[in-house]
Amino acid sequence: MRARPLSPHLSIYRFMYTMALSIAHRIAGIALSVGLLLFAYWLMAAASGEQAYAAALGILSTPVVKVLLAGWLLAFVYHLCNGIRHLTWDAGIGMEKHEARRSAVVVLVVALLLFALLASLAFFVGRAP
Amino acid sequence: MKGGSLRSPLSRALGHGAAKDGVGHWWLQRVTSIALVPLTVWFVFALVTLPSLEYAVVRAWLASGWTPVFAVLLVLVTVHHSVSGVQVVIEDYVHAKPLKVAALLLSQFVHALLAVACVFAIAKIAFQAVA
Numbered sequence: 001m002r003a004r005p006l007s008p009h010l011s012i013y014r015f016m017y018t019m020a021l022s023i024a025h026r027i028a029g030i031a032l033s034v035g036l037l038l039f040a041y042w043l044m045a046a047a048s049g050e051q052a053y054a055a056a057l058g059i060l061s062t063p064v065v066k067v068l069l070a071g072w073l074l075a076f077v078y079h080l081c082n083g084i085r086h087l088t089w090d091a092g093i094g095m096e097k098h099e100a101r102r103s104a105v106v107v108l109v110v111a112l113l114l115f116a117l118l119a120s121l122a123f124f125v126g127r128a129p
Numbered sequence: 130m131k132g133g134s135l136r137s138p139l140s141r142a143l144g145h146g147a148a149k150d151g152v153g154h155w156w157l158q159r160v161t162s163i164a165l166v167p168l169t170v171w172f173v174f175a176l177v178t179l180p181s182l183e184y185a186v187v188r189a190w191l192a193s194g195w196t197p198v199f200a201v202l203l204v205l206v207t208v209h210h211s212v213s214g215v216q217v218v219i220e221d222y223v224h225a226k227p228l229k230v231a232a233l234l235l236s237q238f239v240h241a242l243l244a245v246a247c248v249f250a251i252a253k254i255a256f257q258a259v260a
Binding site: 080086 | 159169170173174176177182187207242243246247249
């Protein structure tokens, strides 16, 4: 049988920045799924006892993991904001091209503001591990 | 009822599309999305506004009032949302069938493990605090 085209047809569209938001939504989602592993490890450590939790905090407070945590925070606020944008589309709102481009800008601005707020609460008030 | 079968044409067709059960999957992704807006915002804000992430502080918070209830809800909805999202990504980008099935199985097993581990951890913390 001849190879048939499979969705998604990534290569036939002219690039628009709304496409970047779309693929970023998936990448952020996958990143958050991977982050669940660390979240479960942290919870299990907290349930296991003081020693296990101290070991977990030791891992969480290494510079590499701190950068990863910031990345997950960014992925979370972006996936949240853009997810709400997707839900408005599901409700049939804002599907015109110019509306979708405008909401893309709104999502980016709100996500960055939320990231700044949460990151400053977590990292600069000294609460982060 | 051609050919003597008692199965209706509908029952023969159900579940055999490309996505097996597209509408139910699509709908649950939306339901979990909507539920996760308040749940995740609550959890992340609560986490970053805790006085610290020290052992006693985190355990006391996780065990207090309605926190364990909403934390379990958050875990279950998050894992469902995550496993169905990962499924869509695998189905879209992994086309070789053995690899696709292996990836889907791995994702489902890991997500099941995550759900049970998180619920167990929250329950343990909550019940130990009461005892």
